[in-house]
Amino acid sequence: MRLENWWERTLLEKKPKFCALLQEDISCSFLVLGGGVAGLHAALSLVEAGKEIVLLEKSICGGSSSGRSSGFLTPDSELEVYQMLRRYGISGAKKVWSIPVQGVEIIRSTAEKYKISCDLEKQDSFFVGIRKQGEEAVRKEAKAHLDLGLPYTSYSQESIGQALGTSSYTAGLRTTDTFAINMMLYCYGLKQVLLKKGVRIFENSEVLSLDSTTAHTKKGKVTGKSIIVCIDKMKEKVSPLARKSYHAQTFLAMSTVLSDEQVHKLFPDGKCMVWDSQLIYSYFRLTKDNRLLVGGGSVLTTYDPWYFESSIIIEKVIRDLKKNFPFLEHLTFEYYWPGQIDITKDIMPIVDYDPEDKNKIFVLGNPGLPWAAFSGGYAAALALGKKDVWKNYLGMDRKFFIPDEVQFFLGKIPSFAINNVYSKYYQVDER
Numbered sequence: 001m002r003l004e005n006w007w008e009r010t011l012l013e014k015k016p017k018f019c020a021l022l023q024e025d026i027s028c029s030f031l032v033l034g035g036g037v038a039g040l041h042a043a044l045s046l047v048e049a050g051k052e053i054v055l056l057e058k059s060i061c062g063g064s065s066s067g068r069s070s071g072f073l074t075p076d077s078e079l080e081v082y083q084m085l086r087r088y089g090i091s092g093a094k095k096v097w098s099i100p101v102q103g104v105e106i107i108r109s110t111a112e113k114y115k116i117s118c119d120l121e122k123q124d125s126f127f128v129g130i131r132k133q134g135e136e137a138v139r140k141e142a143k144a145h146l147d148l149g150l151p152y153t154s155y156s157q158e159s160i161g162q163a164l165g166t167s168s169y170t171a172g173l174r175t176t177d178t179f180a181i182n183m184m185l186y187c188y189g190l191k192q193v194l195l196k197k198g199v200r201i202f203e204n205s206e207v208l209s210l211d212s213t214t215a216h217t218k219k220g221k222v223t224g225k226s227i228i229v230c231i232d233k234m235k236e237k238v239s240p241l242a243r244k245s246y247h248a249q250t251f252l253a254m255s256t257v258l259s260d261e262q263v264h265k266l267f268p269d270g271k272c273m274v275w276d277s278q279l280i281y282s283y284f285r286l287t288k289d290n291r292l293l294v295g296g297g298s299v300l301t302t303y304d305p306w307y308f309e310s311s312i313i314i315e316k317v318i319r320d321l322k323k324n325f326p327f328l329e330h331l332t333f334e335y336y337w338p339g340q341i342d343i344t345k346d347i348m349p350i351v352d353y354d355p356e357d358k359n360k361i362f363v364l365g366n367p368g369l370p371w372a373a374f375s376g377g378y379a380a381a382l383a384l385g386k387k388d389v390w391k392n393y394l395g396m397d398r399k400f401f402i403p404d405e406v407q408f409f410l411g412k413i414p415s416f417a418i419n420n421v422y423s424k425y426y427q428v429d430e431r
């Protein structure tokens, strides 16, 4: 397997044009930092409102989490319905669940409206249980769907073979209205839309420091009346708010093209995007041209940068998958690549004003693509002076199990690890 992001390959096949780096000092009304899904959607909302925008991106638009992602476009993410129900109660969970649901629709409708060629394809979402514990997790998730009035189909170990070519899973929950997407191509397409609408985009232009009105790069600076920060793995030099997010590691691999027979055996009832019930879950889906995309991580390596370029973890994920689907035993995986998902301590993103400086808005720790699309649009709304209606859920002064003062003594990695597990399994928010 070669260490290369397969999505980049699909972009290069299109002979893409990249934007020049910033080499001058300029000013604008709205400055967006970061060209992932969040930053691009912030810029789209602003330009659709007739505003003048500059966007600075460290590498290429979509070059970080967004363009490395597996492209499961589903409201499900690190935040399951069961978790939301426990944390927020029925009415709160309904409200919060509407965020990623809107996010899916924002991306789908944007791709459709601007005819962005990004392999968008309807695929159901499939949450599967591993062992007895997993069966219980699926049962709880199904009950939470029922309580919130969300449609689903459930499968037992006996019936799961109707939808997946295995009987290794102990239960399954399937939902519709979800999509598979090539997010690298989506980001590239959205960048073209923004350029056509007059947004000035500078790629290869890392922001090295940020003061109240100005972002400084190596060769130039941009002064903005209002600044929206949508960058990942933020350094303290850019803002001390970097303490509010950290990243969890996952790995992906892409196979050669499956035969029609293998595709039918794998998904006898149509293509699905599948993930399992483990704390650090494994996942797989087919691309539009029927390659198998597989991903996963491990508890030990989630926060450990030492493994970043190693293939050890993804090889184990592939071995486990082949045990569940023996007819894929000889399938070759050609590419693998790592990715780091930014998350906050309680897994909900932060979209809020800088407490020190109200003309800066920070978008931190989006736990999924739909969340990022929504957060970008919401940050733009705040920059345009709209009310901060999501403050209770997305505000940065919400209560965390491990507050910043304790994190200071405990260290960042232990604080995030403990708080992430607490939020996933135990947290109940004030209502």
Ligand SMILES: Cc1cc2nc3c(=O)[nH]c(=O)nc-3n(C[C@H](O)[C@H](O)[C@H](O)COP(=O)(O)OP(=O)(O)OC[C@H]3O[C@@H](n4cnc5c(N)ncnc54)[C@H](O)[C@@H]3O)c2cc1C
Residues within 6 Å of the ligand: 033, 034, 035, 036, 037, 038, 039, 056, 057, 058, 059, 060, 061, 062, 063, 064, 065, 066, 067, 068, 069, 070, 071, 072, 073, 074, 077, 205, 206, 207, 208, 230, 231, 232, 233, 234, 238, 250, 251, 252, 338, 339, 340, 341, 365, 366, 367, 368, 369, 370, 372
């Ligand atoms: C391997 C992997 C698989 C995933 N799979 C899925 C999935 O299937 N479904 C799903 O919903 N979610 C998935 N996610 C999560 C999803 O990708 C993220 O939630 C989403 O992309 C976050 O978007 P963003 O715009 O907030 O961040 P990013 O896409 O990371 O964008 C941030 C941008 O800021 C830029 N930047 C960073 N520092 C600077 C700086 N100093 N100056 C200028 N620019 C800077 C970066 O280069 C980057 O382009 C996955 C993530 C990973 C890593």
